[in-house]
Amino acid sequence: MAITTAQSPFRIDPLTGMRIDLKAQALVKINAVLAVVFLLVGGAAGLLVALTRWPAVHLLPADLFYMALTAHGVVALMVWIIFFEMAVIYFCASTVLSCRLATPGWAWVQVVLMTVGAAITAVAILQGNSSVMMTSYVPMDAAPHFYLGLILFAVGALIGCFVFLGTLVIAKEEQTYKGSLPLTVYGCLIAVIIAIFTIASGAIILIPTFLWSLGLIESIDPMMYRVIWWAFGHSSQQINVTAHITIWYTVASLAFGAKPMSEKVSRTAFLLYILFLQLGSVHHLLSDPGMSSAYKIFNTSYMMYMAVLASMIHGLTVPGAIEVAQRRNGYNNGLFEWLRKCPWGNPVFACTILSIIIFGFIGGITGVTMSVEQVNMIIHNTIYVPGHFHGTVAGGTTLAFMGLTYYLIPVLFQRELILPWLAKIQPWLFGIGIAVFGVALMGAGTLGVPRRHHDMTFAGQALSFEWPGMAYMMMAVGEIGGVVSVVGGAAFCVIVVGSILVGKKVPADAKCIVAPHADRNADKHIGMGGFEAPGTFVLALTLFVCLVLYYFINFKYLATVWTLA
Amino acid sequence: MSEMKANETKKPLTVLQRILDDQNFMLMLGLVMPTVFYTLWGVMEVATIPIAP
Numbered sequence: 001m002a003i004t005t006a007q008s009p010f011r012i013d014p015l016t017g018m019r020i021d022l023k024a025q026a027l028v029k030i031n032a033v034l035a036v037v038f039l040l041v042g043g044a045a046g047l048l049v050a051l052t053r054w055p056a057v058h059l060l061p062a063d064l065f066y067m068a069l070t071a072h073g074v075v076a077l078m079v080w081i082i083f084f085e086m087a088v089i090y091f092c093a094s095t096v097l098s099c100r101l102a103t104p105g106w107a108w109v110q111v112v113l114m115t116v117g118a119a120i121t122a123v124a125i126l127q128g129n130s131s132v133m134m135t136s137y138v139p140m141d142a143a144p145h146f147y148l149g150l151i152l153f154a155v156g157a158l159i160g161c162f163v164f165l166g167t168l169v170i171a172k173e174e175q176t177y178k179g180s181l182p183l184t185v186y187g188c189l190i191a192v193i194i195a196i197f198t199i200a201s202g203a204i205i206l207i208p209t210f211l212w213s214l215g216l217i218e219s220i221d222p223m224m225y226r227v228i229w230w231a232f233g234h235s236s237q238q239i240n241v242t243a244h245i246t247i248w249y250t251v252a253s254l255a256f257g258a259k260p261m262s263e264k265v266s267r268t269a270f271l272l273y274i275l276f277l278q279l280g281s282v283h284h285l286l287s288d289p290g291m292s293s294a295y296k297i298f299n300t301s302y303m304m305y306m307a308v309l310a311s312m313i314h315g316l317t318v319p320g321a322i323e324v325a326q327r328r329n330g331y332n333n334g335l336f337e338w339l340r341k342c343p344w345g346n347p348v349f350a351c352t353i354l355s356i357i358i359f360g361f362i363g364g365i366t367g368v369t370m371s372v373e374q375v376n377m378i379i380h381n382t383i384y385v386p387g388h389f390h391g392t393v394a395g396g397t398t399l400a401f402m403g404l405t406y407y408l409i410p411v412l413f414q415r416e417l418i419l420p421w422l423a424k425i426q427p428w429l430f431g432i433g434i435a436v437f438g439v440a441l442m443g444a445g446t447l448g449v450p451r452r453h454h455d456m457t458f459a460g461q462a463l464s465f466e467w468p469g470m471a472y473m474m475m476a477v478g479e480i481g482g483v484v485s486v487v488g489g490a491a492f493c494v495i496v497v498g499s500i501l502v503g504k505k506v507p508a509d510a511k512c513i514v515a516p517h518a519d520r521n522a523d524k525h526i527g528m529g530g531f532e533a534p535g536t537f538v539l540a541l542t543l544f545v546c547l548v549l550y551y552f553i554n555f556k557y558l559a560t561v562w563t564l565a
Numbered sequence: 566m567s568e569m570k571a572n573e574t575k576k577p578l579t580v581l582q583r584i585l586d587d588q589n590f591m592l593m594l595g596l597v598m599p600t601v602f603y604t605l606w607g608v609m610e611v612a613t614i615p616i617a618p
Contacts, residue, residue: 165588168588179578180578180582180585180586181586186585186586189588189591190591190595193591193592193595193596194595196592196595196596197595197596197599197600200596201604221611223611223614224608224611224612227604227607227608227610227611228604228607228608231599231603231604235599264581264582267582267585268581268585270585271585271591271594274591274594274595274598275594275598276598278598278599278603279598279599279602279603281599281603282603282607285607290610290611290614291607291610291611292610295606295607295610298602299602299603303602
């Protein structure tokens, strides 16, 4: 059903009952489609990297390996994710708030700038003279259009952030919501604020680097570059964390009718992100000799732990909210009946729960541990680091984005998913592949295998090194996991593109897919031993025990490699 | 979007909620904290490294 107002046409979605601004819908669609296209490109580059770092295969020669690694880093870590985040913030600002999107014309400028920027950078990488990897540390120099593309991409993203903020202003003025912002929109607001700091930092360092590449600036201090670049590079991953946690809350609400256990606590946790999350960027500088221990330890050990506390709060409240909703819906026996009765075959739920588990147990625990200055010395610049951040960015963020995509295809594109059997197993293929990849690479990294190296055997080099057999085995197992995850990612792209192009049209009288609010059974006694969500409490304790054990195991290992005799 | 409408209560907003919902204040916090503790402090650390003779 379409409704037209003076400013913008809307339609009422039969599946969700939501009022959707058609101009915003077009922008969400184009950003999401571009995101998936770039995911395909980034995944293909990732496959080439995995098949080269797998010692028995060792596919590419050195020059092509570094080109593929640069393409994989830039496209998978930045382009795919930020395009999808644009789709998420437009969706939340317009659809969740039932509001027209502010300045849709500028939002189209965002799409054009980001697409042109990403394409220019991709061309620079494929030309072969910009294999500087995502970090593009000076004095390694890339072609000027490598930096120019990144700058255009960042400017586009910044415009998208201001379109989001403008939409919030309109929603408030037109009173499309009352009281506080809904939590999902609030999470997007936090992500956008982090994004503004991130993009400003990127501009501060990439514009001079672009001028340096043109010969207009004589030199750039490598240490200064690293400090400011990581305000961009690491903070961009904090946008992802905030965005995917927002999606966890959204899916819990849509699929289970779950209400956050305490809105106040969840919002305060988001405030902790605003205050402390980006200070964790210092852990990239922990081995830099020019920085003082006070700077390193204050930011990574004290301030960052406040952000870790916030992540643990979110990690507790989202499954807790699902548990409470499930118990109110009748699954109230024992500790884990609510978990057993979850819709494990539903790709929306499977992606979300795998995202929570992999982000917490693989990305989270290892991130906290490697941010300790002493422990960082045994894994810095080893392949442990990619193992860790694939747990956060691929396992956490990408899986959460995949889950939301499955939910939104029938809503925004009004198409049913094709190949439902494949959609059922796809989250498990991708999730298990990434989990194996992350854990195995962290094992190899702990043994000292370097990251970003074409050949771990150092064949033909002046200084050879004999790795233990376990290091080779870990690399092989990890890269097999990487290949499985690429297959899972390719399956996702096939399902999404196929559903959009040839999926059956959702009928006008389709059944609503939003779960009714679990509060309708609020008077029912649920839980055990005075806990409303005892199962989640046990799971949270398990995570905490794993964190403590892992932390002390690493210190024990440090003691064996760092003797004082 | 059951959770989305959950905030439409008649209770007045608390001071903390008003602060958390103030976009400009949150934006200011989100820019000042990392700029001071990460960027400016880090830049000062690099800038004060003695130049080799």
